[in-house]
Amino acid sequence: MLDPLSEVLALLKPRSYITAGFDAGGDWALELDDLAGRIKCYAVVKGSCWLTMDSDAPVPVPEGSCFVLPTGRTAVIGSAPDVEPVRASAVLDPDRSGEVITYNGGGDVYLVGSRFEAGSPHVELLLRNLPPLMLVKTSDDRARLRWSIELMMEEFREPRPGSALMAQQLARMMLVQALRLYLATPARDDVGWFAALADPRMHAALAAMHADPGRSWTVRGLATLAGMSRSMFAERFRARAGETPIAYLARWRMMLAAERLQHGDDTIARIAGSLGYESEHAFNTAFKRIMGMPPRRYAGLARQNGSSVPGA
The missing domain is CATH 1.10.10 (Arc Repressor Mutant, subunit A)
Structure with a gap:
């Protein structure tokens, strides 16, 4: 039986799209303009940097830290908060997965990690209430996180057959462990x-x-x-x-229902009954209210668009 975090990640279907090292030097800043519908997870293994989320105050990210950017909000990463950023998409090659990207001469700060594409059409529903920045330390007793980071660095330093796939799998482990550690940190003011x-x-x-x-x-x-x-x-x-708890339950039920409508062959009546609805009509009403359209139309659009439902 899956725990709630595992279930949400399974429904989210995060796929490692780019896994790479990033070696930067001097004064630099990049506007991460490629975050919509994506999750970034990186560890700072050498040096330090700063992260700024939209108009929020800049946050220092010291060596030995790991950060997750899950919500798609605009972020700027750089050597200092007052450096004018350039768009990352304009200066970084998106096809260099499995490599170390050197920027501005390199040598001062080194990051490893991955950008994940969310394979679920429910990505906004699942991620919208997450903190825009999750920052954890990789030191102390965080052996599992350090282990995946060190192995990933080894794959970049000494590429061998299967290195790209190995780095992607390690990136997934790094993401899950970073989320675990963030959950275990003392109480915060986050809501969601x-x-x-x-x-x-x-x-x-x-x-x-x-x-x-x-x-x-x-x-x-x-x-x-x-x-x-x-x-x-x-x-x-x-x-x-x-x-409310009941509102959360209803929304979770509808996401499970949508997944089965897209990828299964169950009837709407069977899905409704398995999720606690006494009638197909009650299920249809709840589905339309939460997902924005009736389940039959949703299923048809999912088949037509290859599981991506516009507006859902």
Whole structure:
């Protein structure tokens, strides 16, 4: 049985699109203008840099840090926050996966990591409430993360048969481990399903909903699993997740339904029943409200467009 993080990542289908090293020197800054629908995960293995998200205050990223950019928001990375950036797409070759890219002479800061394409048409629904920047340290007891980073560096230093594939698989491990470590850090002010997952009591409720999405869950029943009163649980879940438990459950059910409509041969009635809806009409109403169109039309567009549904 998959845990909630594994289930979301499985539905998201992150595919390593570019896995590379990046060696920069001097004064430099790049506007990462290629983030829409993508996730970036990089580790700073030498030197340091700065990250700026839109109009937020610049954030220092020291050596030994790993960062994840999951939401598609514009970001600028550079040697200092006051350096005028150039668009990354204009100066970096997108076809150099598996290599080390040297920029501005190199020598001062070295990063390794990957850019992931999300293979799910639900990417915005899944990522929109994540923190725009997840920053974790790779030092101390974070042996698994350091191990995947060091092996990735080795594949770049000494390319061998299968190195590109090996680097991509290591990048996936690096992404999952970075997300794990971020979940384990002390409480923050983040809001969204990922923030709820980091809360042990909310995690229990989320795990139950994911384990049995078709069950007739009630707020009282979920509160019991969380070891809280109904009112305290409802208030805390909404504060952490940004929506009510029942709204979260309904949205998760619809994403599961959409996946089966795209890639399975179940009837709408069977999907509706397996997800806890007593009638196909009730399911159709919920699906249209959350996904923006009736399930039958969604399935037709998915087949027509190869599983990419415009506007979904």
